[in-house]
Amino acid sequence: MYAQMVKSEGMKSRDEMSPEELAFQDRIDRGEKIEPKEWMPEGYRKTLIRQIGQHAHSEIVGQLPEGNWITRAPTLERKAILLAKVQDEAGHGLYLYSAAETLGVSRDDLMEKLHSGAMKYSSIFNYPTLNWADMGAVGWLVDGAAIMNQVPLQRTSYGPYSRAMIRICKEESFHQRQGYAIMMKMAAGTPAQKEMAQDALNRFWYPSLMMFGPSDAESVHSAQSMAWKIKINTNDELRQKFVDQTVPQAHYLGLSIPDENLRWNEEKGGYDFSEPDWSEFFEVIKGNGPCNRERLGARVKAWDDGEWFREGLYAHAEKAAHRRMAATTAAE
Amino acid sequence: MSRKEWPLWEVFIRGQHGLNHRHVGSLHAPDAEMAIHHARDVYTRRKEGVSIWVVKSNDITASSPSEKGPLFDPAETKAYRHPTFFDIPDEVGHM
Numbered sequence: 001m002y003a004q005m006v007k008s009e010g011m012k013s014r015d016e017m018s019p020e021e022l023a024f025q026d027r028i029d030r031g032e033k034i035e036p037k038e039w040m041p042e043g044y045r046k047t048l049i050r051q052i053g054q055h056a057h058s059e060i061v062g063q064l065p066e067g068n069w070i071t072r073a074p075t076l077e078r079k080a081i082l083l084a085k086v087q088d089e090a091g092h093g094l095y096l097y098s099a100a101e102t103l104g105v106s107r108d109d110l111m112e113k114l115h116s117g118a119m120k121y122s123s124i125f126n127y128p129t130l131n132w133a134d135m136g137a138v139g140w141l142v143d144g145a146a147i148m149n150q151v152p153l154q155r156t157s158y159g160p161y162s163r164a165m166i167r168i169c170k171e172e173s174f175h176q177r178q179g180y181a182i183m184m185k186m187a188a189g190t191p192a193q194k195e196m197a198q199d200a201l202n203r204f205w206y207p208s209l210m211m212f213g214p215s216d217a218e219s220v221h222s223a224q225s226m227a228w229k230i231k232i233n234t235n236d237e238l239r240q241k242f243v244d245q246t247v248p249q250a251h252y253l254g255l256s257i258p259d260e261n262l263r264w265n266e267e268k269g270g271y272d273f274s275e276p277d278w279s280e281f282f283e284v285i286k287g288n289g290p291c292n293r294e295r296l297g298a299r300v301k302a303w304d305d306g307e308w309f310r311e312g313l314y315a316h317a318e319k320a321a322h323r324r325m326a327a328t329t330a331a332e
Numbered sequence: 333m334s335r336k337e338w339p340l341w342e343v344f345i346r347g348q349h350g351l352n353h354r355h356v357g358s359l360h361a362p363d364a365e366m367a368i369h370h371a372r373d374v375y376t377r378r379k380e381g382v383s384i385w386v387v388k389s390n391d392i393t394a395s396s397p398s399e400k401g402p403l404f405d406p407a408e409t410k411a412y413r414h415p416t417f418f419d420i421p422d423e424v425g426h427m
Contacts, residue, residue, distance in 0.1 A: 084377075095374075314362045316362070317366070
């Protein structure tokens with residue numbers, strides 16, 4: 001997902017838990033929200049920092065593939081819409097960094113970890129956006145997959161994270177719909193445009209399925225995160241849900257899912273489908289995807305190039321504060 | 333290269349319908365003026381408000397989680413503070 005393969009700190013059975021840990025787990029089981037200054041196990045705090053941080057990084061890096069097309073949008077209206085969407089992603093990143101900061105980490109530290117490669121962002125943003133149809137596919141599929149994960153996370157146990165997710169979900173549905181609207185327009189256009197839409201779907205289908213991460217049904221990390229309610233569904237559950245929701249939407253467009261094994265399975269009430277190529281996923285995670293270097297390079301450059309501006313504003317703020325102080329002293 | 337981080341601000345927004353300013357989140361900004369600008373961009377992209385307050389997070393004093401009991405438990409036994417505590421016969425009409 002936007003946070004992939006986040007490791008949880010060890011799973012404990014009830015007999016192994018300290019009284020504090022037991023009380024904490026009971027609160028979560030009762031559906032209570034955990035708030036910043038309250039006691040929490042160190043593992044819960046660390047896992048959340050990793051997860052929320054990675055999620056925030058994904059929002060920020062996720063601006064890049066779409067930013068690529070702002071200057072080349074086909075109409076002024078499309079351009080304004082895409083700008084608004086990319087601006088939302090920046091906002092979503094900021095909500096999430098704030099949530100992570102309540103756990104005692106600074107935003108600059110998180111940024112530094114992103115830039116040094118110590119923290120990751122979602123694998124999906126390491127794929128290129130080659131043409132305008134990709135803006136449709138990204139909104140429809142990538143944001144669609146993100147929503148699958150974000151909607152249940154509104155109920156996560158950590159208050160600030162839950163509140164950030166609620167805000168994000170309110171805005172995210174616009175993203176998916178604008179993407180689908182682009183796909184509708186192209187699928188109903190000239191044969192060449194329809195072909196572009198099909199090509200975009202072909203390229204983004206498996207990377208979108210990878211967003212949910214490899215099967216974690218057997219993973220202890222996943223079990224711990226689920227016990228803490230910072231993960232609500234398994235990766236497989238969410239992937240299945242995504243496929244079941246997306247296939248009819250593709251049919252409506254008159255496009256086909258690039259999977260020969262895709263079949264409705266009456267018994268399970270969902271589609272059977274092919275797994276993505278997980279070796280490709282691990283390569284992308286390791287930094288060898290088509291755009292890893294470009295994306296991280298663009299982030300680091302934006303941060304470094306903005307330094308004089310951040311410092312300038314800081315210097316101005318300090319100067320103004322001194323002037324105010326001097327004026328107050330003079331008046332006394 | 334300086335490693336100074338912009339301070340954190342808490343943002344409060346008053347919605348359209350004359351309700352109280354409500355805490356919506358936080359952000360980093362070098363000073364109050366920029367904090368208002370950032371708050372506009374980060375928290376009111378969809379006409380969520382007509383007025384913004386910002387206050388430095390450091391300037392907020394919060395009750396501590398360990399005081400929860402002494403502070404809030406006493407209200408638990410005072411159900412008579414709610415109108416529904418009192419049964420008024422139907423014949424009396426709306427009250």
